[in-house]
Amino acid sequence: MRITLALLCALVGVSFGAPVALILDAPAPLPPAVASALYQEVDLAFRETGYSFSWKNRAEVKPEDSFPDLVVLRLKSECRMDAPAAAAPPGKLLALAWAHRSGDDVLPFIEVDCNRVRNMLRVIGHGHPAGVQHEMMGRALGRVVAHELYHVLTGVSEHSHAGIAQASLSASHLAGPALEFTPREVNLLSRRSFAARQTQQPSATFTADEIASESGR
Ligand SMILES: [Zn+2]
Numbered sequence: 001m002r003i004t005l006a007l008l009c010a011l012v013g014v015s016f017g018a019p020v021a022l023i024l025d026a027p028a029p030l031p032p033a034v035a036s037a038l039y040q041e042v043d044l045a046f047r048e049t050g051y052s053f054s055w056k057n058r059a060e061v062k063p064e065d066s067f068p069d070l071v072v073l074r075l076k077s078e079c080r081m082d083a084p085a086a087a088a089p090p091g092k093l094l095a096l097a098w099a100h101r102s103g104d105d106v107l108p109f110i111e112v113d114c115n116r117v118r119n120m121l122r123v124i125g126h127g128h129p130a131g132v133q134h135e136m137m138g139r140a141l142g143r144v145v146a147h148e149l150y151h152v153l154t155g156v157s158e159h160s161h162a163g164i165a166q167a168s169l170s171a172s173h174l175a176g177p178a179l180e181f182t183p184r185e186v187n188l189l190s191r192r193s194f195a196a197r198q199t200q201q202p203s204a205t206f207t208a209d210e211i212a213s214e215s216g217r
Pocket residue numbers: 147151159166167
């Protein structure tokens with residue numbers, strides 16, 4: 001009966017397992033409007049997959065903390081639209097974010113280059129009030145993070161033909177009104193979240209020390 005109920009909930013996208021802890025390792029605190037838009041966008045992208053997330057700043061993780069499942073998100077440079085402009089090599093397409101890999105395995109460690117995200121948004125965001133720009137930055141970060149979380153949570157390196165999991169996201173993808181996973185990725189994520197909940201054991205936890213070594217500190 002429990003299995004039947006779990007399967008049903010996975011199929012309709014109801015999240016009831018332990019949330020995946022997202023440990024944010026940023027050089028400076030995110031402006032509240034950026035953080036809020038980032039969290040909302042990730043929740044929105046995964047709303048039908050069975051995954052839920054709890055966010056924690058790296059500095060707040062205590063030695064005694066443990067997490068059944070976690071992903072470390074390191075933000076390179078300041079993730080705000082009003083940070084000083086950074087030079088971008090002309091004509092070069094550089095990754096906005098990437099998940100670390102070991103051989104064929106995708107590791108739960110994501111890096112996001114906020115300078116590159118900001119450079120992508122600069123033209124679209126120009127002239128808008130600071131609040132709108134913060135929201136734009138947070139939403140763009142959420143889509144970039146959701147893309148990498150897809151790789152981490154599924155272990156799949158290949159991309160989709162459309163939506164958040166496509167290989168390359170343009171400025172309009174990052175700043176447009178909506179960008180979602182296609183039904184194919186939602187289906188795969190739903191099956192993975194269901195399988196992950198079945199194998200979660202109390203002993204399968206990550207400690208604060210493991211987070212530190214994962215993020216190279
Ligand atoms: Zn990718």
